[in-house]
Amino acid sequence: MTEFFALDLEQQMATVTAVARAALSRWPGSFEELSLVKYRENAVFRLRDGHGEQFALRVHRNGYHTDAELASELQWMSLLAESSIDVPAVIPAMDGSLFVKATALGVSEPLQVDMMTWLDGEQLGSIETGFSSSLDELSELYHQVGRLAARLHNHAAAWQLPDSFARHAWDAQGLLGPNPFWGQFRDLPHLAAHLPLIEDACRKAQQDLHSLGQSGEIYGLIHADLVPENILRFGSRLMLIDFDDAGFGWHMFELATALFWHTDRPYYRTVHDALLAGYRSTRALSESQWQHLPLFLYLRSITYLSWVRTRSETETARELTPILVEKACLLASDYLGRVPN
Numbered sequence: 001m002t003e004f005f006a007l008d009l010e011q012q013m014a015t016v017t018a019v020a021r022a023a024l025s026r027w028p029g030s031f032e033e034l035s036l037v038k039y040r041e042n043a044v045f046r047l048r049d050g051h052g053e054q055f056a057l058r059v060h061r062n063g064y065h066t067d068a069e070l071a072s073e074l075q076w077m078s079l080l081a082e083s084s085i086d087v088p089a090v091i092p093a094m095d096g097s098l099f100v101k102a103t104a105l106g107v108s109e110p111l112q113v114d115m116m117t118w119l120d121g122e123q124l125g126s127i128e129t130g131f132s133s134s135l136d137e138l139s140e141l142y143h144q145v146g147r148l149a150a151r152l153h154n155h156a157a158a159w160q161l162p163d164s165f166a167r168h169a170w171d172a173q174g175l176l177g178p179n180p181f182w183g184q185f186r187d188l189p190h191l192a193a194h195l196p197l198i199e200d201a202c203r204k205a206q207q208d209l210h211s212l213g214q215s216g217e218i219y220g221l222i223h224a225d226l227v228p229e230n231i232l233r234f235g236s237r238l239m240l241i242d243f244d245d246a247g248f249g250w251h252m253f254e255l256a257t258a259l260f261w262h263t264d265r266p267y268y269r270t271v272h273d274a275l276l277a278g279y280r281s282t283r284a285l286s287e288s289q290w291q292h293l294p295l296f297l298y299l300r301s302i303t304y305l306s307w308v309r310t311r312s313e314t315e316t317a318r319e320l321t322p323i324l325v326e327k328a329c330l331l332a333s334d335y336l337g338r339v340p341n
Helices: 009-026 067-082 135-158 172-176 189-212 251-260 268-280 293-310 315-336
Strands: 031-039 043-049 054-059 100-102 111-117 219-222 231-234 237-240 247-250
Touching: 009 031, 009 043, 009 054, 009 100, 009 111, 067 111, 067 135, 135 219, 135 231, 135 237, 135 251, 135 268, 172 189, 172 293, 189 293, 189 315, 219 251, 247 251, 251 268, 251 293, 293 315
Parallel strands: none
Antiparallel strands: 031 043, 043 054, 054 111, 100 111, 219 247, 231 237
């Protein structure tokens, strides 16, 4: 796919749109008004059928998930939808498969494509601009986010995973090992001057994760991307989208992800307290677990450094890199109990 990423942004979007159109014939019915609404990790399209029903079509980034891993993601989403948790319902192709593969000129390998119901709703906010809601409204929203996270964890804990289930792990190896899941963050050029601090925090994190262990009370299947863009509000309902990063990890990593982009905002304490209260209203979370929040905020920060390092060809990565390096250093200092430089 090297030649694909050598294309400029407009050419890339035209290419993934051609892949989406090629895949549509694999689903029953006729579709119209195909429009690209998001192009970051995957390309997400909005489309409508002849009856006015709306759907989301995802064209996946090449090589991010194996076929077995994508099938497992879609299987979990289907079960969540059946359990009355507000997530998109998966729309099987005509042959019953949960996703198909399609290609187009300029794509050397077929790409995975899946379809889901479209959820109408407004994103809670954005990682760039935060929120415009009042503190009372934010408190209520993040109390709901906490409850939603707890419901996901309860569902995963009660589910007997099939033998074929395959997903990545946000464990010590996936976060800090020689080959982290999102790639090596240590060789990010912007990080070079800060590596002593980062390495000190990584060594402490390895020790703390080993001490924590991976019992079912604190570790399991998680969404792993509870950022504001992935939580939709429709009236009093909150709906969760984008399970692309879902895998096995600590429940505190989930909650740290929900808080990460708010840590430097004036309303941070409001969402922090509301998230905790909402989670505890639905699932137990000990004070000793919650005290590990600085650890998991730091770990979340280095995963984002990995993301921008391995996706440096994207405009998003170029814009976010200096912001994420600064946040990682601040969170490392906080975790280690040091005064930031």
